[in-house]
Amino acid sequence: MNGPHPTSEPTTTNEVLVALGNTRSAVRRALVIERLSQAIAFGLLAVVVAVVLDRLLRLPPFIRVVELALLVGGGVAWFVMKVLPAFRFSPSLVEVALWLERGSAVARGKLAAGADLAQSQAAQGATINPLTSMVIDDAQAVSQTATYQRVNLQPANRATAAAMVAVSILVLLLVFAPETSKTALLRLLTPFADIQWPARTMVEPAMASLVHPRGVALSLRAQSVRGDAADMRVEAEYRLLRDGSGEWRKVLLSAQPDGAFERLVETDGESIEVLFRTEDMETLPIVIRLVPPPVVESARAIVTPPQYLSGKVDVRTIELGTGTDRRATVSPPVLTGSMITIDADMRGTSAVPPESPARALWLAETISLVGLDGAQITPQFTVDGTNQTHWSVSWVAAGRGVLELKPRGADGILPSERIAFEIPAIDDAPPTITIVEPTADETVTPEATPLVVAEGRDDFGVKRSWIDVSVTRNETPSRRVATVEGSQGVSARVETTLLLSEFAVEPGDRVVCVGNITDAFESNGSPRPVVVSSPRVFRVISASELSAQVRSRLGQMREAASRLREEQAGIADAMKDVVERTKTNGAAATEAERAQIAGSEGRMADRIAAFERSLAELASKLERNKTDGEGLSETIQEASQLAQTASQRSQEGATALPDASLGAEAAERASESESALADLETALQRDRESAELTRRIDKLAERIDA
Structure with missing residues (x-):
């Protein structure tokens, strides 16, 4: 065959798959870190929010149970829905390649195809043809630039930073506020445990004593030691114990200017148990014993007068009562220098010390006696040897005499009311x-x-x-x-x-x-x-000097008689006028005017009577001095008769005038009074002229003798 022979490229194929696998692992690792960090940060934030709410609102246990359930449920839900999927993140390498191609133009159409062919080739374990190898080589060429660079670690880093901040804050709280942190976690994790936040407000009992007189209102008093007293609400819960039991009662205490809170309550029992409560704390109960206060059952005073009045003034025995009411003040006062002895029958008092100096100190604390000008008096004190409740106090009366008793009873309890006897003393006034x-x-x-x-x-x-x-x-x-x-x-x-x-x-x-x-x-x-x-x-x-004095006085009286005559003439004319108008206009028209004139005439009668008494005094003076005042006695006698007549006529006129039918008679009496005053003035003037004539004759005789 003239074509190229297939060759094996396992290394190239593995490199593509390894790069994509590493990318997948990096993505999963970033997701796990991000989700775990978020869980830590959000979890601690949720715990802080729950703690803050509990701190501010002092949540009851059942609300804290709900909080704890929400926190646990939220954590489990986050783990199941966020963290567990991150751990399970494992897409196929082809999907990873497709995800990478979306973010890289160079890798688009190459990386996913190469990854798919590489997986197929690796699975078959056969050689690859040149075309497949070319695709895989192209994928390998872009895989180095399209993998790690595509993993975004910023969300994971941010979540990790937030988690570290949250953990750091938690560590700081645990280090610098361990008790608060411990309380917060225990209240959150054990909602039904009796664990309390440190109180924002706090009071402490400020009772004056743990022993109090029975029957006297007791001030339940608490002092603020934490928090603003102006915004604080303080309650007291107390119960009066009788035979070991009593019903609890709640009262609201009133704020006082000094930051304290108090309320008066009754004390009709054997003891009183009380605790104080604010919105977030309460004190431990305290017990105040209620004991009967010492009292004076009865007292009496024996007042013995001074020795110089023995037999003239009787010994007085005065019941003084209990020293708390009006009977304790003696009235009228006793004489200064009297011996006072108060016998008192006591109840509920402690024993009197038998020996000095304890007895002297006891007397100074128990008996106070104020005498003259506030000075302290030391009385004599005796107590019945067989009956320590019978006291006897004696002293010599002087000044205010206020005896105040301050007996002490069981546990040093003082009387519920001021016990004082006041026996004031006044000096024997001089004659x-x-x-x-x-x-x-x-x-x-x-x-x-x-x-x-x-x-x-x-x-x-x-x-x-x-x-x-x-x-x-x-x-x-x-x-x-x-x-x-x-x-x-x-x-x-x-x-x-x-x-x-x-x-x-x-x-x-x-x-x-x-x-x-x-x-x-x-x-x-x-x-x-x-x-x-x-x-x-x-x-x-001398007799002549006396006569001159009397004559001078008569001269003054003559002027007074002249003024009386003129005023009487005016009244007489007014009477005549009103009588005429009464006849013309009727009695009703002049009734008020007649009453007014009658009043003036009555006052005139009184003035003339006073004039008559002055004349009588002059006559008496001459008589006491065994002289007739050179004939003045006859003048005074005549003037007295005329003054008496004038006064009588004026009084008769004043009496008759209000009766309209007697108007004419009243006017006539007024005129007669005027005439008598005129004769009186003439008589006094005649004596004056006679005296002047006698004086001139005497002077002429002196010249002839010379």
Whole structure:
């Protein structure tokens, strides 16, 4: 045969198939790496999301079970749908060649045909003809450039990088937050285990004591130690235990400015068990024992008056109650210096220390007594040796006298209420004495016989009262001329009529009367100083000087009488006018005006009566001084009668005027009052003219004698 002989090319055929097989393995390896890396990255991301949700929302166990099931199911699904197919990736070499031809123009139409012929030739194990060999050679020529270059490793690299980042983050968390990581994984993997996140908010019990008085409201108090107290909600769950059992109750605590939370609850039980809870934590229960507080069952005070009042003031026994109500304040107050003894029957108190210094310290902590000006008083304290619940406290009354008891009971428990007794003391007021007659200093003549009356008083009796009378002349020392004794008792009176002529007084002298009084008061054995009144001074003048004073006063009164007469004339004219109009217009038309004028007339009657009393005082002054005032007594007597008449007529007119039928009579009485005042003015003017005439005659006589 002239044609070429077939030759065997196993090496060339194997090279094509090996290149395509290597390409297939590279693709499978890239797919496996990519899918496994994605599983790691997405799996860790899903775990982080689940943990974050649990951390933020504090998911309950059944939700965490759902999370765990979703994570496991998602992982299994990813492995089955993504990773396992990657491991099983094994297409035929011809398919690999066709895939490579789609991405390479040089290999298109050559590589797949060559791969197919090479597989067929390798399977038959026969020699290949030259045409087949040419196709296989062409496939071999392009296989080196169309295989490895076509495997895209970027997705695998990206997935590997993401997986490495996720693993790195996990390692960092495990290294730097091992407890948090451990808690997160345990809560995720064991949803029903009692594993809690670290609390975002936290409180701790802030109870003042684990022992509390029974029956007194207890403040359930918790202090914030983590979290913002302003946004925190704190609850307390408690139960009152009676006979070892009680029903749990929940209460919401109120926020306080200092970051604490508290709520008052009742304490009617043997003990109270309480725990505090925030949104993500709760404290362990604590038990507070409720014990009866120490109290005063009854107390009484025995008040013994000072020694100087023995027999005059009785011993007082006062029931003080329990020291927590109004009975504990004594009213009226006791006398300063009285001996006060309080006997109290106690309950629930601890034993009194028998020996010092423990007893002294116990007394300082248990008994406080405030006396005068807030000063502390140390009282005498005794306790019944056989009955430690009977206390006796004694002291000498002074100042406020506030006795406060702070007994301690079991476990040092203090009273639930303030126990205090207040027995105020007031000083024994000094006696008082006043000269009531005369009411003011006077001028008198040497022949005067003035009446002097002093009145004194003391709450517990006057021991002695008297008036000292002394005479002072010019600059010489005063000389005592008389001492007049008075009465005793709660009210004392000293009364005497001074006969100035017996004291040999002269014009210019001063007779001074001073009231004196003492009581039974004693302080440390010393009596109280004598209490004296304001002095009453009688200035001695001559009879003529007295007459001049009286006459001057009468001159002033004459001017007053003139003004009264003018006002009375106006009232009389008004009465006449209103009476005429009443006749014309009727009583109803002038009723209000008549009432107004009647009021003015009534006030005028009062003023005239006061004028009359002033005249009577002048007459009495002349009488006390044993002189007629150079004829002034007759003038004063006449003026007094006229003033009395004017006052009576004015009063009658004021009474009659409101009655329209008596209008004319009222007007007549007003006119009579005016006439009496005019006569009064004339009488006083006549005395003035007579006095002036007498003065001129006296001067003329003096000139003639000269």
